[in-house]
Amino acid sequence: MPGIAWGISQAHIGSVMDQSQTLPEVAHQSVRFEDGLALDCGRHLANITVAYRSYGTLNAAASNAILVCHALTGDQYVAEIHPLTGKPGWWNTVVGPGKAVDTEKYFVICANVLGGCMGSTGPRSAHDERPNEPWGTEFPAVTIQDMVRAQKLLIDHLGISRLFAVVGGSMGGMQALAWAALYPDAVFAAVPVAAAAYHSAQNIAFHEIGRQAIAADPFFYAGRYWAEGVTPERGLAVARMTAHITYVSEAALTRKFGRRLQNATDLTLLGDRFEVESYLEYQGSSFVRRFDANSYLTITRAMDLFDLAADHGGALPSAFAGSKTRFLLVSFSSDWLFPTAQSRAIARALNHVAANASFVEIMSDKGHDAFLLDEPDFHRTLSGFLAGCAEHAGLS
Amino acid sequence: MPGIAWGISQAHIGSVMDQSQTLPEVAHQSVRFEDGLALDCGRHLANITVAYRSYGTLNAAASNAILVCHALTGDQYVAEIHPLTGKPGWWNTVVGPGKAVDTEKYFVICANVLGGCMGSTGPRSAHDERPNEPWGTEFPAVTIQDMVRAQKLLIDHLGISRLFAVVGGSMGGMQALAWAALYPDAVFAAVPVAAAAYHSAQNIAFHEIGRQAIAADPFFYAGRYWAEGVTPERGLAVARMTAHITYVSEAALTRKFGRRLQNATDLTLLGDRFEVESYLEYQGSSFVRRFDANSYLTITRAMDLFDLAADHGGALPSAFAGSKTRFLLVSFSSDWLFPTAQSRAIARALNHVAANASFVEIMSDKGHDAFLLDEPDFHRTLSGFLAGCAEHAGLS
Numbered sequence: 001m002p003g004i005a006w007g008i009s010q011a012h013i014g015s016v017m018d019q020s021q022t023l024p025e026v027a028h029q030s031v032r033f034e035d036g037l038a039l040d041c042g043r044h045l046a047n048i049t050v051a052y053r054s055y056g057t058l059n060a061a062a063s064n065a066i067l068v069c070h071a072l073t074g075d076q077y078v079a080e081i082h083p084l085t086g087k088p089g090w091w092n093t094v095v096g097p098g099k100a101v102d103t104e105k106y107f108v109i110c111a112n113v114l115g116g117c118m119g120s121t122g123p124r125s126a127h128d129e130r131p132n133e134p135w136g137t138e139f140p141a142v143t144i145q146d147m148v149r150a151q152k153l154l155i156d157h158l159g160i161s162r163l164f165a166v167v168g169g170s171m172g173g174m175q176a177l178a179w180a181a182l183y184p185d186a187v188f189a190a191v192p193v194a195a196a197a198y199h200s201a202q203n204i205a206f207h208e209i210g211r212q213a214i215a216a217d218p219f220f221y222a223g224r225y226w227a228e229g230v231t232p233e234r235g236l237a238v239a240r241m242t243a244h245i246t247y248v249s250e251a252a253l254t255r256k257f258g259r260r261l262q263n264a265t266d267l268t269l270l271g272d273r274f275e276v277e278s279y280l281e282y283q284g285s286s287f288v289r290r291f292d293a294n295s296y297l298t299i300t301r302a303m304d305l306f307d308l309a310a311d312h313g314g315a316l317p318s319a320f321a322g323s324k325t326r327f328l329l330v331s332f333s334s335d336w337l338f339p340t341a342q343s344r345a346i347a348r349a350l351n352h353v354a355a356n357a358s359f360v361e362i363m364s365d366k367g368h369d370a371f372l373l374d375e376p377d378f379h380r381t382l383s384g385f386l387a388g389c390a391e392h393a394g395l396s
Numbered sequence: 397m398p399g400i401a402w403g404i405s406q407a408h409i410g411s412v413m414d415q416s417q418t419l420p421e422v423a424h425q426s427v428r429f430e431d432g433l434a435l436d437c438g439r440h441l442a443n444i445t446v447a448y449r450s451y452g453t454l455n456a457a458a459s460n461a462i463l464v465c466h467a468l469t470g471d472q473y474v475a476e477i478h479p480l481t482g483k484p485g486w487w488n489t490v491v492g493p494g495k496a497v498d499t500e501k502y503f504v505i506c507a508n509v510l511g512g513c514m515g516s517t518g519p520r521s522a523h524d525e526r527p528n529e530p531w532g533t534e535f536p537a538v539t540i541q542d543m544v545r546a547q548k549l550l551i552d553h554l555g556i557s558r559l560f561a562v563v564g565g566s567m568g569g570m571q572a573l574a575w576a577a578l579y580p581d582a583v584f585a586a587v588p589v590a591a592a593a594y595h596s597a598q599n600i601a602f603h604e605i606g607r608q609a610i611a612a613d614p615f616f617y618a619g620r621y622w623a624e625g626v627t628p629e630r631g632l633a634v635a636r637m638t639a640h641i642t643y644v645s646e647a648a649l650t651r652k653f654g655r656r657l658q659n660a661t662d663l664t665l666l667g668d669r670f671e672v673e674s675y676l677e678y679q680g681s682s683f684v685r686r687f688d689a690n691s692y693l694t695i696t697r698a699m700d701l702f703d704l705a706a707d708h709g710g711a712l713p714s715a716f717a718g719s720k721t722r723f724l725l726v727s728f729s730s731d732w733l734f735p736t737a738q739s740r741a742i743a744r745a746l747n748h749v750a751a752n753a754s755f756v757e758i759m760s761d762k763g764h765d766a767f768l769l770d771e772p773d774f775h776r777t778l779s780g781f782l783a784g785c786a787e788h789a790g791l792s
Contacts, residue, residue, distance in 0.1 A: 201649040205641045208676055209605075209634060216630035218614035234612035238605060242638065245601045253597040280604055336732070 026083045028076070028112070028119030029053060033153050037114070043140040046128045050154045051119025052076050052111035055095065056103035058160070064395055065160045066101055066386075067151065068110040069168030069175035072243070072299055073291060075118040078110045079103065084290045093374055100383040101167060105390075109158070113175075114150040115142045115298035121150075123294030124226070136294055137223030144171070144306045148178045155186070162186050164393060165386060169193040169371035170338065171299070174306050177346070180327070181308060181319040189389040191382065193330040194371040196342035197316055197349070198307040203337065206246050207300040210239030214293050223294055232293045237284030239296060244283045249334040249367030309349075316349035323350075326392070327357040328385040330378060332370040358385065422479045424472070424508070424515030425449060429549050433510070439536040442524045446550045447515025448472050448507035451491065452499035454556070460791055461556045462497055462782075463547065464506040465564030465571035468639070468695055469687060471514040474506045475499065480686045489770055496779040497563060501786075505554070509571075510546040511538045511694040517546075519690030520622070532690055533619030540567070540702045544574045551582070558582050560789060561782060565589040565767035566734065567695070570702050573742070576723070577704060577715040585785040587778065589726040590767040592738035593712055593745070594703040599733065602642050603696040606635030610689050619690055632689045633680030640679045645730040645763030705745075712745035719746075722788070723753040724781040726774060728766040754781065 028051040036045045053076040058065060068078050068091065075082075079089040079096050095101040095108055112120035123139040126132070155163060166176045166187050173195020180190040196203075214220055217235030221228050245253075257279060312318035327350055331343035340361045350357035362378045364370040371378070390396045424447040432441045449472040454461060464474050464487065471478075475485040475492050491497040491504055508516035519535040522528070551559060562572045562583050569591020576586040595603075610616055613631030617624050641649075653675060708714035723746055727739035736757045746753035758774045760766040767774070786792050 200646060201653050202641065202646045205637075205649060205676055209637050209641070212630075212637060212677070212680070213609050213612070213634050216609070216613060216634060234608075238609050238612060238634065241601075241608060242605050245598065245605070250596060250598045253601060257597050280601055281608070284608070 026119075028083075030119050031154060031157050033157075037146065037150055037153070039140055039146050040143040041141045045121060045140070048114065048121040048150055048153070049119065049125070050111050050114075050121075050150050051116075052109055052154055053078065053080070054110075055079055055108040056106055058107040058158070062158075062160045063162065063164060063393065064106050065155070065158070065163050066106045066108050066165045066167060067155065067163050067179070068095060068101065068108060069151075069166065069172035069179075070110060070113065071168070071170035071172050072303065073240070073287065073296075074172070075116065076110045076112045077118075078108070082290075085286070090372065093372065094379060094382065100379040100386070102383075102386075105395075106164065106386075109154070111151050111154050113147045113171075113299065115139065115147070115295060115302060117292035117295040122292070123298055124292050134226050136226060137297070139294065139298055141305070142298060142302050144174045144178045144302055145182060145311075147302065148175055148182055151175070151179075152183060152186070162188060164395065165189040165191060165389065167191040167193070167382070168195070170195060170368065171303050173338075174303065177308060177319075178306075180323060180325045181312075184320075184323045184325055187325045188393050189326045189328070189386070191328045191330065191385065192343070192346065193378075193382075194332055194335055194338045194343075194368055195329075195346075196306075196338045197309060197319075197346050199304050200342075203246075204304045206242055206337075207304055209242045211297055211300060213238035213242070214297065217293075220293065223297075225293065231288065233285075233288040236288045236291065236293045236296060237281070240287040240291075241280045241284045244280060246337045247367060247369040249336070249365055251334065251365040252367055252369070255365075316346070317352040320350055320355050321353045323353065323355045325355070326385075326389050327355060328382070329357065329359040330371075330381065331359075331361045332364045332366070332368070332375075332378075333361055334365045335368040335370065337368040422515075424479075426515050427550060427553050429553075433542065433546060433549070435536055435542050436539040437537045441517060441536070444510065444517040444546055444549070445515065445521070446507050446510075446517075446546050447512075448505055448550055449474065449476070450506075451475050451504040452502055454503040454554070458554075458556045459558065459560060459789065460502050461551070461554075461559050462502045462504050462561045462563060463551065463559050463575070464491060464497065464504060465547075465562065465568035465575075466506060466509065467564070467566035467568050468699065469636070469683065469692075470568070471512065472506045472508045473514075474504070478686075481682070486768065489768065490775060490778065496775040496782070498779075498782075501791075502560065502782075505550070507547050507550050509543045509567075509695065511535065511543070511691060511698060513688035513691040518688070519694055520688050530622050532622060533693070535690065535694055537701070538694060538698050540570045540574045540698055541578060541707075543698065544571055544578055547571070547575075548579060548582070558584060560791065561585040561587060561785065563587040563589070563778070564591070566591060566764065567699050569734075570699065573704060573715075574702075576719060576721045577708075580716075580719045580721055583721045584789050585722040585724070585782070587724045587726065587781065588739075588742070589774075589778075590728055590731055590734045590739075590764055591725075591742075592702075592734045593705060593715075593742050595700050596738075599642075600700045602638055602733075603700055605638045607693055607696060609634035609638070610693065613689075616689065619693075621689065627684065628689050629681075629684040632684045632687065632692060633677070635692060636683040636687075637676045637680045640676060642733045643763060643765040645732070645761055647730065647761040648763050648765070651761075712742070713748040716746055716751050717749045719749065719751045721751065722785050723751060724778070725753065725755040726767075726777065727755075727757045728760045728762065728764070728771075728774075729757055730761045731764040731766065733764040 030051040112118040173192035176192040214235035217232035219230040220232040309316040331340040347359035426447040508514040569588030572588040610631035613628035615626040616628040705712040727736040743755035
């Protein structure tokens with residue numbers, strides 16, 4: 001065949017398109033709140049559902065609960081096989097028996113965020129006014145704080161008046177910060193990992209590429225793809241690929257792939273493909289089978305809107321004035337998406353109001369993704385911090 | 397209207413689509429070489445055209461010529477109003493009367509690269525075997541070295557046996573390196589700016605996002621959009637947006653846009669748009685009016701294939717063994733796409749073979765784009781280096 005394979009496998013795109021359909025329906029454990037939720041944007045959701053998973057046992061005093069908050073493309077399946085992908089839980093490295101977040105000691109809860117697509121109310125849920133259709137792009141704008149308010153309903157429902165800890169990485173770390181700011185008395189300890197108190201211009205820009213790629217997909221149908229029985233998989237895959245690059249460090253990408261040609265027997269320029277390209281395509285295509293495009297738009301926008309200082313008259317310390325919460329801030333040295341400087345700025349704000357705060361930068365060359373990976377220094381730090389807090393909380 | 401404007405202006409996308417058409421035809425100054433060109437991929441183009449512009453006067457000895465090499469989305473209109481966009485020349489900051497590359501002293505040439513879309517042979521040119529259609533995606537894979545060979549034909553045609561200097565930034569810097577490696581006796585001085593001796597895994601990954609976005613555009617038609625009278629403008633815009641983010645530093649993006657809402661009177665979440673988003677959309681949409689998608693695929697692939705050490709048995713110094721060329725390597729401190737370490741590695745390779753090499757890192761917070769912008773330290777460095785070389789070359 002003449003011409004070169006521009007790093008674009010038409011066969012791949014074809015196979016993705018063949019699978020264009022709505023996401024599989026899975027029964028998720030959930031609670032429905034009939035009073036709904038008032039959102040930051042001024043609208044009121046008539047009712048909301050919060051899907052969640054829990055691990056371990058709540059003690060009699062309901063004082064050993066740890067809420068884990070997931071990141072942009074995560075969900076509630078923290079420490080068990082995922083019902084759609086069949087893969088291990090996304091934070092298996094951290095949560096489980098004997099691990100840093102020890103499910104033999106703590107009652108661990110994780111809820112799918114408001115706006116998500118794994119059982120909690122989001123763009124795939126029934127429209128308040130037209131219950132026979134999903135919200136789609138008419139789903140109201142939600143904020144990180146709205147997500148936290150939905151989780152608070154769940155925590156109250158479970159009979160927990162104070163969480164022993166809120167732990168999360170990336171967008172999960174934003175939620176941990178918002179929990180501490182909104183409900184200081186309900187959070188004994190907070191651990192924002194690889195997080196920031198606001199989304200930077202560069203972060204917004206990368207999200208915007210993903211949103212534009214989704215909007216440019218012919219199967220997007222202005223957000224009404226559900227009505228056509230298709231999904232904008234190509235656009236969603238490009239969005240995921242873009243995000244993925246921001247999650248890994250240059251060093252990690254090079255170590256994994258370097259410039260190796262995938263097909264070493266093909267010595268001409270025709271048809272050669274760098275390994276990194278097929279990897280990125282794989283990342284993109286596996287993602288579209290489990291994630292809803294309108295949820296991706298909703299959640300990226302929630303992250304972009306996050307600016308804790310702006311919500312407190314421009315002064316980040318004001319968000320934590322008088323807080324009794326114990327904070328552990330963790331950053332990773334090669335994370336260029338949520339760089340160490342962002343965590344350090346939060347630590348300074350906490351020091352400014354004499355809050356109880358520790359800050360640790362973990363040396364790692366794995367980029368933002370490090371919070372999900374095998375990083376013994378991080379796990380030891382987290383484990384030690386929680387043990388100390390448990391002592392202070394009278395849990396030991 | 398209910399729902400939020402997800403940072404995706406449907407009106408904008410509509411207006412781009414309305415303009416879907418082939419690029420305007422402009423008469424470019426060019427030379428046609430009837431013997432064609434043998435390419436690295438093993439194919440032979442039956443004939444090639446090289447479009448170029450020149451500024452200043454070639455002296456009687458033909459010894460004062462400076463070849464300027466353009467970057468991925470640049471072209472030959474270095475120092476004059478662009479015929480399509482009406483904007484000033486892309487390197488007006490550097491090239492012109494009394495500037496660092498002084499057109500009152502030097503004869504400055506810039507050619508559109510092979511594979512480009514501004515008059516030189518590329519995917520829009522007539523197919524060798526089917527002259528009534530363009531090459532499209534059947535255009536052979538070209539390399540940076542192929543681009544240089546095409547420029548060499550032009551230089552020979554102009555009666556220049558030795559260039560006083562080859563100067564270029566980004567992909568232009570790759571060409572300057574390839575010139576020095578391929579034709580050491582024809583290059584008195586070489587100035588690769590914000591460049592690298594190979595394209596990194598991360599660089600390839602960012603290019604791949606752009607290529608995937610183009611391929612995902614319904615108007616791409618597997619590269620045969622020209623036959624349909626349309627162009628894949630949405631995909632090309634996403635590609636350009638992605639590249640643009642890599643060209644600017646985080647600090648520059650924040651300084652320019654921060655988190656300001658574009659419409660400060662709109663205090664709800666509905667319809668808000670961060671400035672950075674509309675800027676990126678503008679960057680993307682203005683680009684699609686002057687650039688051909690298949691050229692974008694061709695040229696990004698040429699950059700991805702660049703690996704000067706690999707072409708010399710894995711040893712970069714071997715590329716410059718015995719070279720008499722005087723080198724000035726320039727990097728910018730906040731450039732994360734072609735970071736300082738890449739230029740330093742080239743300088744080390746040159747030192748290893750005792751070549752005449754200077755290396756300067758310019759302190760700047762403008763990212764990769766700094767090479768195009770108002771950077772007095774860079775301009776003074778370049779001017780001084782060229783003056784020193786002119787003395788050695790007997791030009792003063």
